[in-house]
Amino acid sequence: MKTMLILTDFSENAFRAAEYGAQIADPLHIQRIILYHAYQTVVMGTDLPVSSTKESQQIYLEGMENLALVQDRIKPMVPHIPIELMAEDISLPAHIKDFCKHQGIDILVMGVSGRSGLERLLLGSTSSLMIAEARVPVLVVPKDTPLAKPMTSIVFATDLKDHSSVPVHQLYEFLDAFPVDVQVLNIAKEKDEKYDVETKEAITNLHNIFEKYNATFDYVREDDIVEGILDYSNRHHASLLMVVPQERGFIASLFHNSISKKLAYNANIPLLSLPPGATC
Template sequence: MKTMLILTDFSENAFRAAEYGAQIADPLHITRIILYHAFQTVVMGTDLPVSNTQESRQIYLESMENLALQQDRIKPMVPNIPIELVAEDISLPVHIQNFCKHQGVDILVMGVSGRSGLERLLLGSTTSLMITESGVPVLMVPKDTPLGRPMQSIVFATDLKDHSTVPVHQLYEFLDAFPVDIQVLNIAKEKDEKYVVETKEAITNLHNIFEKYNATFDYIKEDHTVEGILDYSNRHHASLLVVVPQQRGFMASLFHNSISKKLAYNSNIPLLSLPPGAIC
């Protein structure tokens, strides 16, 4: 990885995400950080955006000042990594896809900004665009994420659907950067369910993916998914929870209903969403 994009709204929760991003930058071999703030001026009393106005210019200048302040706060954590500041009068998340592509972004880091912000971020089409269609790994950092602790273990949660699109190159970059215990948590209807041919193939494929990491494989039932994932992650002292939201299946539903909200509300474990891609 080379370029890390950190989204911020200048809240303390967003700053916590920026700190966490800076903390993991060296292990991920990041050579460039972009601090990014999106704002959108609107016509008073309407939802119509306006541009090239004095108001937009003023907001832009204030945004750049705030970005500079945040840069000053995290620069001591990454003294050898250049930090670029970008503020745009634009609506997210649609624009962010093109931005990531044109800037060669390798990972996007964002915070969880409380209930109102979380509901805007994690529910509906916003999440679908920002997470499942971003094209780059997205790391969501809860506000209570502890800093300064070494990575202890990583949990990779899967429902065994679309296993052939796990982006192994991006996954391996994290696993190689943090050589800790790996737990592969399969979301199954029944632990002792008789496997169909496709399920056996998926399990074999996952074993092949994680073979060199000596991962542990476990199962939980779908009935109590959030509680099961969090309980399992806490029992294994997980420092990172990894998912690959497919276009269909349970993992995609993480970002379309209250499951993601519960995960963010009730966990201090960062959640890494990897974009689906072909195994290589």
């Protein structure tokens, strides 16, 4: 990986995400960090853009000043990595895919801070929309994520659907950067040996993907899925929860309804979403 994009709304929760991103930059071989603030100037109480160029420019300058403060905060953590500051008058979710492509973004880092923070930054959207639109790995960092704590375990949750779409190259970048215990958590009704041919193929493929990492394979029940994933992650002292929200299956459903919010807001460990079918 080369370029990390860190979104911020200047809240303390966003600062935590920026600090966490800086903390993992070296293991991921990041060579460039972009601190980014998206805003959209509107007339209060309406959806109309601000007509005053002067007012819009003032908002931009304030944004750049605040970005500089964030830069000062994380620079000691990555003294050798250049940090660029960008503030734009834009609705970010609708443009994030093109932005990531144009800037060569390899990973996007964002915090979770509710309507008073990140959701205001994204003009009412949620982290699930960013995950769907960005088409790059998206790391969602909860507000209580501890810093300066070694990574000890990674949980990769999968529902065995579209297993061939797992972005192996990006997956391996993370697993190689953080050589810790890996648990592959299969989301199923129960552990059942009477699998159909497709499911057996998926399991075999997953074993092949994780073979060199000596991963442990386990199961969680379909009902109460979020609690099951979080409980499993906590019991195994996971430092990172990884998912691939593909087009069908349980994992996809997490990012198309309120369950995704529940997962993001209730998790006390970072959530990494890898884009399905991504290439190296």
